[in-house]
Structure formats: C-alpha cells, structure tokens
Amino acid sequence: MFSKACEYGIKASIFIALNSYESKRVSLKAIAKEINSPEAFTAKILQDLVRNGIIKSVKGAYGGFEIDKYAISSIKLSQIVNAIDGDNIYKGCGLGLNTCDENHPCPVHDKFKSVRDELKHMLEHTNLEELALDIKSGVAFLKT
Amino acid sequence: MFSKACEYGIKASIFIALNSYESKRVSLKAIAKEINSPEAFTAKILQDLVRNGIIKSVKGAYGGFEIDKYAISSIKLSQIVNAIDGDNIYKGCGLGLNTCDENHPCPVHDKFKSVRDELKHMLEHTNLEELALDIKSGVAFLKT
DNA sequence: ATCTATTCGGATATTTTTGTCCTATTTGTT
DNA sequence: AACAAATAGGACAAAAATATCCGAATAGAT
Ligand code: FES
Ligand code: FES
Numbered sequence: 001m002f003s004k005a006c007e008y009g010i011k012a013s014i015f016i017a018l019n020s021y022e023s024k025r026v027s028l029k030a031i032a033k034e035i036n037s038p039e040a041f042t043a044k045i046l047q048d049l050v051r052n053g054i055i056k057s058v059k060g061a062y063g064g065f066e067i068d069k070y071a072i073s074s075i076k077l078s079q080i081v082n083a084i085d086g087d088n089i090y091k092g093c094g095l096g097l098n099t100c101d102e103n104h105p106c107p108v109h110d111k112f113k114s115v116r117d118e119l120k121h122m123l124e125h126t127n128l129e130e131l132a133l134d135i136k137s138g139v140a141f142l143k144t
Numbered sequence: 145m146f147s148k149a150c151e152y153g154i155k156a157s158i159f160i161a162l163n164s165y166e167s168k169r170v171s172l173k174a175i176a177k178e179i180n181s182p183e184a185f186t187a188k189i190l191q192d193l194v195r196n197g198i199i200k201s202v203k204g205a206y207g208g209f210e211i212d213k214y215a216i217s218s219i220k221l222s223q224i225v226n227a228i229d230g231d232n233i234y235k236g237c238g239l240g241l242n243t244c245d246e247n248h249p250c251p252v253h254d255k256f257k258s259v260r261d262e263l264k265h266m267l268e269h270t271n272l273e274e275l276a277l278d279i280k281s282g283v284a285f286l287k288t
Numbered sequence: 289a290t291c292t293a294t295t296c297g298g299a300t301a302t303t304t305t306t307g308t309c310c311t312a313t314t315t316g317t318t
Numbered sequence: 319a320a321c322a323a324a325t326a327g328g329a330c331a332a333a334a335a336t337a338t339c340c341g342a343a344t345a346g347a348t
Pocket of ligand 2 (some may be wrong): 236237238240241244245248250252256257
C-alpha cells in the first residue's frame with residue numbers, strides 16, 4: 001500500500017511528535033532504533049519531511065528533529081504520505097490508466113474509487129496527535 | 145496500490161474473458177496489444193495465472209489463452225490479485241509491522257483496517273463477468 | 289514429415305526502491 | 319580555537335520489480 005519510505009516516515013513523525021510534546025528533540029539514531037528502521041535510509045526520508053516543512057531539524061550538538069508542539073494536531077497523515085509517496089494513491093487509476101477519469105474509466109473505476117476515496121478521507125482526517133497519543137497511552141506500537 | 149504485474153494480470157483476464165464468451169482464444173500478442181503491456185513480461189504473468197488455474201492456455205498453432213465460459217462469473221478479482229501480489233494487501237499492516245494484530249496494533253490499525261476491509265470486500269465481490277461486460281458495452285476501457 | 293504459430297521457461301538486462309558509506313557542515317561545549 | 323555531536327548531502331551498493339531475449343516444447347496445417 002505505502003512504500004517502505006512512507007511507512008518509516010509516518011512512524012518517525014509519530015515518534016518525533018511524541019517527544020516534541022515534552023519539548024524533547026530526538027536524534028536520528030534514537031528514531032531509527034525506536035521504529036526499527038535503517039538509519040541512513042531514515043535520514044533521507046527525514047530530510048524529505050524537513051524540506052516539506054512537516055518536521056524541523058537542528059544540526060550540531062544537542063540537535064535533532066522536532067515538530068512544533070502546536071502544529072502536531074494539525075498535521076495530517078495525508079501530508080506525510082503525499083510528501084513521500086506523492087498523490088498517486090489518491091488520484092491514480094487502480095489499473096494504471098494514465099489518468100483516473102470519469103469519462104474514460106477503467107473497468108474497476110467505480111468500485112475502486114470509493115475505496116480510494118475512503119482511504120483519502122481517512123488520511124486527510126487523521127492527525128499526528130491522535131496517533132502519538134495511542135503510542136503514549138500504550139495501546140499501539142511502532143515496531144515488531 | 146497494486147503492482148504493475150497485477151494491473152496487467154487483471155486487464156489481461158478481462159480481455160480473455162471477453163473473448164471467451166465468444167469462444168475465441170486470444171494470443172499473447174493480441175492481449176499485450178489490447179492492454180498496452182510489454183509482451184514478454186505479460187507472458188510471465190499469464191503463466192502465473194495459468195498455474196493458479198484462473199485461466200487456461202493452449203500451445204501451438206491456433207493456441208492462446210481462454211477462460212471457461214461458465215467460470216467467468218465466479219472468478220473474483222481477489223483471486224487474481226492474490227495469485228500475483230499475494231495477500232499482503234489484505235492481511236499486512238499498513239505501517240509494515242510484522243503482523244497486523246488486534247492485540248499489538250500499529251497507530252493506524254483501526255482506521256486503516258476499515259479501508260483495507262472495504263478493499264477486500266470489493267475484490268471478493270467483484271467478478272470478471274461484470275468487468276468484461278463494462279468493456280463490451282463500451283462504458284469502460286483497458287488502455288490510455 | 290515438415291513448417292508455422294504458439295506457449296513455456298530459463299537467462300539476462302534495466303529501472304526503481306531500498307539501503308550504506310563517507311565527507312561536509314553546523315552548533316554547542318570546553 | 320579545538321573538539322564533539324549532530325544533520326545534510328553526494329556517491330555508491332544491494333535487492334526487488336519490471337522488462338527483454340532466446341531456445342525448447344507443443345500442436346495444428348500442409
Ligand atoms: S480510471 Fe481506473 S480507477 Fe478510475
Ligand atoms: S497493525 Fe498496522 S494495520 Fe493492523
């Protein structure tokens with residue numbers, strides 16, 4: 001469904017958000033350990049999220065990654081997915097036609113579109129805060 | 145969402161079904177042309193579908209691919225997807241945890257599961273016949 | 289029997305995704 | 319100023335997905 005890069009990006013964002021609530025910056029190393037991802041690859045993805053303005057990075061000693069505490073509840077899953085995987089999962093045809101078009105639909109268009117729209121709605125209405133709180137309260141997990 | 149292989153597999157199956165209603169066998173070449181897919185790669189996918197008993201192949205002159213006319217309405221999209229992409233799209237965790245488990249869920253589990261279940265339901269309740277008829281009646285398309 | 293049209297299957301090539309390594313740059317501490 | 323700890327970024331490597339090539343096997347037509 002999502003690329004590995006996107007999975008790592010989502011999990012990393014959740015972990016960063018969690019720490020940002022306590023005004024703690026987290027290092028790449030800590031993130032990779034927590035979400036069980038390859039460190040250098042995770043670094044690339046985090047750079048991507050930084051460039052997209054979703055997370056913030058601070059170089060040097062005591063540096064690391066953080067998210068503006070007051071922005072966490074307004075960051076939607078869709079922003080992260082879009083930054084990393086692009087919008088094909090929302091907009092693209094399920095059978096790979098060049099464009100998903102009502103006037104030139106593929107055979108699964110109607111049925112597929114409703115699933116895709118539900119996915120889109122879910123991603124656009126789920127924010128980082130909810131997800132972080134599930135980790136904090138221990139009802140959800142980021143690895144294994 | 146689906147792999148290229150799976151997209152080609154679905155489109156090929158629809159085209160074969162369409163012709164099988166008229167008791168016409170179709171060649172690899174004709175299929176690849178119709179669904180706009182690379183010929184040799186498509187051959188691999190068709191072999192896969194043959195091995196999975198979803199379509200039938202006949203070698204030699206006047207050979208080609210076909211589907212038992214009376215089976216078309218009972219072949220579900222899920223069978224094709226499962227044969228090519230496996231069941232990870234139904235069963236796997238959206239964030240890549242080893243298993244999607246109610247007792248050890250990832251942060252998006254609940255929200256993701258309902259989307260995935262809708263996709264699963266759709267694939268399990270959509271049969272080849274419906275899809276083929278949409279092509280026959282000209283309301284849907286297999287390429288561009 | 290031979291020829292031709294076709295699928296089958298193994299080997300190989302290309303592209304994309306995933307992952308690694310190393311150096312440069314930044315920033316706080318001493 | 320020197321050092322240490324961190325991210326940034328380019329180059330490279332490995333793995334997986336996608337795609338191509340070619341000979342073998344099969345089966346109908348002549
Ligand atoms: S055209 Fe294929 S999903 Fe819309
Ligand atoms: S555990 Fe992640 S989707 Fe179920």
